[in-house]
Amino acid sequence: MITTEGTDYVKSMQQSSNPSTSAPSNVMGQEDFLRLLTTQLQNQDPSKPMDPTSFVTDLTQMNQLEATTRMNESIMAMTKSFQGMQTMQAATMIGKNVQVDGEDFSHTSGSASQFRLTPEEPLEDATLVISSNNGMVREISLGSLGVGEEVVSWDGLDDQGNEMPSGVYSLTAYGTSAEGDLESINSVVASQVSSVSINDDGSMTLTLATGERVSMDSVREIGG
Numbered sequence: 001m002i003t004t005e006g007t008d009y010v011k012s013m014q015q016s017s018n019p020s021t022s023a024p025s026n027v028m029g030q031e032d033f034l035r036l037l038t039t040q041l042q043n044q045d046p047s048k049p050m051d052p053t054s055f056v057t058d059l060t061q062m063n064q065l066e067a068t069t070r071m072n073e074s075i076m077a078m079t080k081s082f083q084g085m086q087t088m089q090a091a092t093m094i095g096k097n098v099q100v101d102g103e104d105f106s107h108t109s110g111s112a113s114q115f116r117l118t119p120e121e122p123l124e125d126a127t128l129v130i131s132s133n134n135g136m137v138r139e140i141s142l143g144s145l146g147v148g149e150e151v152v153s154w155d156g157l158d159d160q161g162n163e164m165p166s167g168v169y170s171l172t173a174y175g176t177s178a179e180g181d182l183e184s185i186n187s188v189v190a191s192q193v194s195s196v197s198i199n200d201d202g203s204m205t206l207t208l209a210t211g212e213r214v215s216m217d218s219v220r221e222i223g224g
Contacts, residue, residue, distance in 0.1 A: 090196035090204055097192050099221035104210040105189035107156060109166040114153045115173075116188040116220075119145045123175025123183060130154055131170045145175060145185070168210045188220050 099116070107113045119126070126142035137158045142150075154171075156164050173185035191208040198204055204216040 090198055093193050093196050093204075093206065093222075095193060097190055097223035098206065098208070098219045099188050099190055099223075100206075100208070100214050100218050101186065101220070102189050102191075102210075102212060102214070103170050103172065103187060104168055104191070104208075104212055105171065106191045106209045107154075107164065107166060107169050109156060109163060112153045112155050113169075113190065114151060115171060115190075117142075117145065117150045117152060117173050118186045118188065119147060119150070119175065119183075120186070121177055121183070122146050123177060123185070126173065126175035126185065128152060128154075129172045131172070132164070132167065137164060137169065142173075142175075190223075 105113060105115070115128075117126075117128075123145045124143075126145045128140040128142055129136060130138040130140070138154060139159065140152070140154065142152060158164055171187055171189065173187055174182055175185060177183050191210050191212070193206050194209050195207045196204055197207070205213055206216060206219070207213050
């Protein structure tokens, strides 16, 4: 009966996806299926004719499996294309200046470094502290800050007016709330992208000049 043959055909199509259990040359295609059907029709027992409903069901299953196979091949091709685009995008990120949430930043001697502070509530006596590996470099009074984003800058000088060399520095910002509590302030800093890696899930992780590794999602702004 075509029903059992069709069932075996469906199983063979499913098993063919596993190269360890079958080879591509042994997979039955649509032409083979129709040839088998024709042979069975020619040699069927007239007293027990083939059920046409079973034939239609088997043929439908075969078409669905072949359509699924073609769709999987298309998806794999799209995935490879997308991975190639990601690699190209990652390459263009190297050497770019980015703004990310954090405290460590890259400073270039002779130029000012800008930061963005984002207090979550109004603060008084806000203070910005710049530090290096050797300790505190500069303390800057910011006065009162409201809710939202505030752009501040450091001219690159220490408390004695000496110009600091290029390198990695850290900032700490804080202020006093209306209740008199000392509150830290979130900061967005600038750094340069040293390298980019693509994770298994397709997301990108940036390694900054500061040595910090951040996700692409944390990037607020990309510069030249």
